[in-house]
Amino acid sequence: MAFETSFAKAAHNAINQLVSNPLPIKPATFSRMVDRLVSGISIPFEGEPLKGLQVMGPMESRCLDFNNLIVLSCNEGVFPRKSVSSSFIPAELRVGFGLPSYDHQDEMWAYYFYRMIARAKEVWLLYDNRTEGLKKGEESRFIKQLRYHLGADITDWTEHIDAKLLAETADKTEEDKVEADRGNDDEVVKSAEDLAAIKELVLSASSLETYVACPMKFYFSKILGLEAPAEVSEYLDGSSLGTIFHSTMEALYTSDDAMKPGGVISKPTVPHEITLGYLKDWLNRKEEIRQKVKSLICEELKVPEVTGRNLVMADVICQYVVNTLNADVAYLEEKQASCFRILSLEHYFCMDFLDVKISGLIDRVDQVEGGPVRVVDYKTGSDNPDCLGLTEEKVDLPFTDYRNKAAIQFFLYDEAALHASSQKGGELFPSSREQLVNTMYVPFRLSGKSVPVDYDIRLSFADAMKKKLQDIIADLQDPAKPFVRTEDENTCQFCDFKSICGR
Numbered sequence: 196m197a198f199e200t201s202f203a204k205a206a207h208n209a210i211n212q213l214v215s216n217p218l219p220i221k222p223a224t225f226s227r228m229v230d231r232l233v234s235g236i237s238i239p240f241e242g243e244p245l246k247g248l249q250v251m252g253p254m255e256s257r258c259l260d261f262n263n264l265i266v267l268s269c270n271e272g273v274f275p276r277k278s279v280s281s282s283f284i285p286a287e288l289r290v291g292f293g294l295p296s297y298d299h300q301d302e303m304w305a306y307y308f309y310r311m312i313a314r315a316k317e318v319w320l321l322y323d324n325r326t327e328g329l330k331k332g333e334e335s336r337f338i339k340q341l342r343y344h345l346g347a348d349i350t351d352w353t354e355h356i357d358a359k360l361l362a363e364t365a366d367k368t369e370e371d372k373v374e375a376d377r378g379n380d381d382e383v384v385k386s387a388e389d390l391a392a393i394k395e396l397v398l399s400a401s402s403l404e405t406y407v408a409c410p411m412k413f414y415f416s417k418i419l420g421l422e423a424p425a426e427v428s429e430y431l432d433g434s435s436l437g438t439i440f441h442s443t444m445e446a447l448y449t450s451d452d453a454m455k456p457g458g459v460i461s462k463p464t465v466p467h468e469i470t471l472g473y474l475k476d477w478l479n480r481k482e483e484i485r486q487k488v489k490s491l492i493c494e495e496l497k498v499p500e501v502t503g504r505n506l507v508m509a510d511v512i513c514q515y516v517v518n519t520l521n522a523d524v525a526y527l528e529e530k531q532a533s534c535f536r537i538l539s540l541e542h543y544f545c546m547d548f549l550d551v552k553i554s555g556l557i558d559r560v561d562q563v564e565g566g567p568v569r570v571v572d573y574k575t576g577s578d579n580p581d582c583l584g585l586t587e588e589k590v591d592l593p594f595t596d597y598r599n600k601a602a603i604q605f606f607l608y609d610e611a612a613l614h615a616s617s618q619k620g621g622e623l624f625p626s627s628r629e630q631l632v633n634t635m636y637v638p639f640r641l642s643g644k645s646v647p648v649d650y651d652i653r654l655s656f657a658d659a660m661k662k663k664l665q666d667i668i669a670d671l672q673d674p675a676k677p678f679v680r681t682e683d684e685n686t687c688q689f690c691d692f693k694s695i696c697g698r
């Protein structure tokens with residue numbers, strides 16, 4: 196009885212947590228959230244060792260024999276537990292030096308399992324065969340081994356609940372009925388509030404990509420404003436690495452002073468010149484670049500010094516900066532120019548475009564005397580500029596295709612640059628698309644004297660892209676078009692909302 200009371204208390208507390216933070220979500224989503232909260236709860240058990248039901252973990256079962264055994268959660272990945280090591284020592288070295296490896300862990304779990312069932316008269320192995328999202332509902336390898344390798348006498352029982360019957364008999368509250376009217380689990384019908392929220396949105400290239408990739412994800416993030424909890428980490432992740440690289444490049448092309456550790460990046464007077472001599476000088480001052488990078492890492496992570504893995508990350512970022520400097524030297528040499536003019540750095544824009552507001556940040560805009568204006572984008576992710584083709588035929592590629600992601604971004608940046616040219620103080624920006632080229636710097640792919648390729652967005656492409664964005668925005672604003680889930684389950688793989696979406 197004490198067990199049940201403890202369970203009931205824990206479940207009650209979990210539900211209270213949700214009820215005290217009311218969210219406009221559907222009952223199915225609510226039940227998934229409860230499920231997630233409850234699954235993280237642990238309850239201490241107490242019992243009489245020699246009588247009745249004993250509840251214990253596999254480790255406690257060592258050296259004990261049982262008549263009847265029930266093993267819960269006998270799913271692959273749960274029992275045995277999926278081994279994830281946070282060690283920096285590669286598996287090969289572990290084996291070479293006789294350190295514990297994944298194989299050891301697997302062996303240990305196999306020992307627990309076979310030791311546990313060795314003298315039991317009856318064994319029940321329970322697993323959940325529901326497949327949901329990335330949860331495969333697969334039976335444990337131990338069941339397979341018993342069945343196929345050892346030829347054990349196994350009887351299969353399947354229990355199921357008639358969900359339809361449950362749904363029909365469940366009492367629906369008025370709120371449930373309103374929610375049900377808004378759509379089924381696979382879609383959310385746009386309410387008046389949703390449409391009002393859409394009108395107020397400031398979109399970006401990435402939010403448009405999100406909408407095209409999965410409207411439901413857009414609904415969670417932009418309409419409901421949900422976001423993954425911020426993780427406190429003492430190590431740099433991919434996005435912080437990008438931020439620090441961008442800040443270092445901004446400081447480098449602002450002034451010598453901004454490159455001092457702790458130096459403030461004030462908006463430079465534009466245009467200002469970056470000469471070949473300046474670039475080559477900084478290529479000989481790698482240690483100063485390193486110190487700057489380290490100071491930015493300390494600021495980002497709020498730590499007093501850079502240690503451990505972050506030292507490696509600092510070296511990686513330094514190398515990215517050096518590669519970019521080399522690429523700029525190569526660019527000037529190719530153009531036989533002694534300098535380029537910086538027209539803007541980390542330029543924030545927010546413009547009216549096709550009945551919505553679009554904002555973004557352009558990494559760098561520069562120009563070699565007499566040449567076109569380059570709209571430069573730094574990419575520290577896994578992007579590959581070789582496959583970028585900005586021709587009108589490419590507009591219809593799926594938006595999940597990398598080429599189109601870059602294309603939307605470039606198209607909107609160019610629109611912003613053209614828009615800026617018509618604003619007060621925007622004389623530096625060109626007023627026609629023919630005077631613009633787009634350049635993508637992928638620092639980890641730049642080597643030696645490689646010159647980043649300039650992509651010339653042709654008018655025909657721009658027109659086709661504008662039409663495409665018009666269709667997407669009309670779709671987003673259309674009250675008759677619900678927010679639906681993507682059909683491409685690959686999109687769900689790294690989605691922050693998969694635990695509440697039910698995919």
Ligand code: SF4
Nearest residue numbers: 409412687690693696
């Ligand atoms: S889990 Fe998949 S379907 Fe659900 S919101 Fe994320 S991307 Fe969309």
